[in-house]
Amino acid sequence: MRFSINGADHEIDFDIRTSLLDLLREHLQLTGTKKGCDQGACGACTVLVDGERINACLALAVQYQGRAITTIEGLGTPGHLHALQAAFVEHDGFQCGYCTPGQICSAVGMAAEARRGVPSVVTADLAATQIALDHDELRERMSGNLCRCGAHNGIIDAVRQVLAREAA
Amino acid sequence: MQRFEYHRAADTAAAIALAARAPEPHYLGGGTNLVDLMRENIERPRTIIDVTALSSAIEARPDGGILIGAGAKNTAVAEHRAIRERFPMLARAILAGASAQIRNMATVGGNLLQRTRCYYFYDDAAHCNKRKPGTGCDAVEGFNRIHAILGASPSCVATHPSDMCVALAALDAIVHVEGPGGRRSLPFGAFHRLPGDRPDLETALGPAELITAVELPAGAAGLRSTYRKVRDRASYAFALVSVAAALRIEDGKLAEVRLALGGVAHKPWRAATAEAALRGKPAGADAFRAAAEAELAAARPLSGNAFKIELAKRTIAATLSELAGARP
Numbered sequence: 001m002r003f004s005i006n007g008a009d010h011e012i013d014f015d016i017r018t019s020l021l022d023l024l025r026e027h028l029q030l031t032g033t034k035k036g037c038d039q040g041a042c043g044a045c046t047v048l049v050d051g052e053r054i055n056a057c058l059a060l061a062v063q064y065q066g067r068a069i070t071t072i073e074g075l076g077t078p079g080h081l082h083a084l085q086a087a088f089v090e091h092d093g094f095q096c097g098y099c100t101p102g103q104i105c106s107a108v109g110m111a112a113e114a115r116r117g118v119p120s121v122v123t124a125d126l127a128a129t130q131i132a133l134d135h136d137e138l139r140e141r142m143s144g145n146l147c148r149c150g151a152h153n154g155i156i157d158a159v160r161q162v163l164a165r166e167a168a
Numbered sequence: 169m170q171r172f173e174y175h176r177a178a179d180t181a182a183a184i185a186l187a188a189r190a191p192e193p194h195y196l197g198g199g200t201n202l203v204d205l206m207r208e209n210i211e212r213p214r215t216i217i218d219v220t221a222l223s224s225a226i227e228a229r230p231d232g233g234i235l236i237g238a239g240a241k242n243t244a245v246a247e248h249r250a251i252r253e254r255f256p257m258l259a260r261a262i263l264a265g266a267s268a269q270i271r272n273m274a275t276v277g278g279n280l281l282q283r284t285r286c287y288y289f290y291d292d293a294a295h296c297n298k299r300k301p302g303t304g305c306d307a308v309e310g311f312n313r314i315h316a317i318l319g320a321s322p323s324c325v326a327t328h329p330s331d332m333c334v335a336l337a338a339l340d341a342i343v344h345v346e347g348p349g350g351r352r353s354l355p356f357g358a359f360h361r362l363p364g365d366r367p368d369l370e371t372a373l374g375p376a377e378l379i380t381a382v383e384l385p386a387g388a389a390g391l392r393s394t395y396r397k398v399r400d401r402a403s404y405a406f407a408l409v410s411v412a413a414a415l416r417i418e419d420g421k422l423a424e425v426r427l428a429l430g431g432v433a434h435k436p437w438r439a440a441t442a443e444a445a446l447r448g449k450p451a452g453a454d455a456f457r458a459a460a461e462a463e464l465a466a467a468r469p470l471s472g473n474a475f476k477i478e479l480a481k482r483t484i485a486a487t488l489s490e491l492a493g494a495r496p
Contacts, residue, residue, distance in 0.1 A: 016171075016172065016173075016174050017169045017171065017172070017206075019203070038207070039204050039207075040200060040204060040267075040269075040270060043267065043269060046269055052243075052272045053268060053269050053272060054269050054272050054273050055200070055267075055269045055270060055273065058198075058199055058200045058203050058204060058270070058273065059199060059203070059273065060174075060196070060199055060203055060216075062174050062218075063196075063199065063218060063220065106268070106269065109268070109269075109272075110268065113243075113247075113268065116247070117247065118243065118246070118247040119246070119247065119252065119259065119263060120263055121260060121263040121264045121397075121403075123263075126252045126253075126256045126259050126260065127252055127253055127256075139402075139403070140402075140403050141268060143267060143402075143403035143404040144266075144267025144268050144269045144270065144404055145267075
């Protein structure tokens with residue numbers, strides 16, 4: 001089966017029951033994507049597929065052949081951090097760091113959703129075409145990513161800063 | 169997880185033909201519920217038929233109605249401009265459910281077929297008539313804070329977990345299905361079943377029948393509508409009680425009212441008693457409270473969920489007051 005991950009093509013054979021998360025971690029050694037709950041409750045496994053964030057633990061890998069998959073390894077490197085990675089460092093957006101790859105992939109997908117005008121449940125006017133991502137909007141839109149260290153305030157500050165710079 | 173054969177269906181006819189002859193088949197959409205249940209060995213299909221390549225189109229019709237392909241992702245429905253403008257309660261209900269990641273994966277067809285989140289259904293060591301018919305129900309005498317207060321039976325007190333389906337119930341959606349015997353259309357209220365003595369049977373679907381589309385009739389288009397969800401945390405949790413409501417006021421009186429409840433029953437609960445009590449009445453807090461009382465008169469609490477009765481009444485009254493612009 002052929003997979004496109006972080007811009008590189010991989011031909012892989014695996015047990016059909018394998019989740020996209022296990023494919024990344026166990027078969028391709030892309031261990032940046034984390035396994036937290038393995039049941040769609042924590043968001044640690046968040047990756048981007050064709051630019052949209054999903055939970056890799058709930059995805060059967062076989063369904064994602066030929067799609068453009070991006071993991072944290074595809075967003076930044078130690079020598080060349082993604083803007084969100086740098087902002088997470090600056091704002092203490094983590095302690096243990098386990099949820100961080102999922103948080104950052106989720107924030108990238110969230111920003112793309114906001115740019116195309118996807119509303120959230122706290123958006124007052126569903127018919128609005130422009131959405132201001134204030135504190136409440138960001139908290140709601142990032143609620144699929146849990147941080148047990150409690151770094152949510154730093155995470156929101158980091159995401160806000162990057163979004164503000166992009167808008168400027 | 170039990171071993172299975174995987175097939176990706178190229179079209180509806182091929183999917184149905186395969187489901188009709190393959191051993192222990194199960195259609196697969198986004199997998200957000202099914203994959204989890206397979207991993208827990210609660211669902212054990214031997215043949216997986218991936219139907220995500222089938223219709224995901226959303227067709228806004230000139231008459232005001234909308235036809236949604238069963239493969240449409242939850243996010244795609246919630247962000248669709250015509251749905252946000254004509255049926256805001258549906259967009260808001262979808263956005264109140266799960267997380268953004270899951271809404272990006274989950275399909276409309278799969279949302280209708282979600283299994284309950286009852287702890288005992290998920291626990292293979294517990295008694296559950298839904299998972300294993302005839303074995304009993306540990307929820308009736310167990311931890312049942314999240315369980316049903318309406319339409320339950322001694323066999324099963326589970327609730328349906330969907331938010332989207334509560335809005336679809338209020339909107340009189342039509343479920344289009346196709347199977348070995350051809351095509352048919354079901355009114356939304358006839359799609360899901362109450363538990364009775366067969367809680368393992370959850371829908372009206374026959375063997376190998378596939379949901380192909382969900383239709384929103386023009387009737388409720390443009391009504392003032394919303395969805396309010398009450399849960400244990402502010403986001404990313406299932407409903408304790410939810411309310412989908414729409415109304416039209418003419419000369420201070422309720423010319424049209426649509427009301428459905430989530431988190432209270434084995435299926436999305438269309439509040440027909442409350443609707444009948446309100447039709448033609450002056451819009452106001454007293455009328456809303458009285459209608460909520462009438463609807464919940466049939467409620468039967470379990471040991472741990474009596475709070476849901478008053479919560480449902482208050483949420484109904486508050487949601488209708490918000491829509492009517494009245495003081496809650």
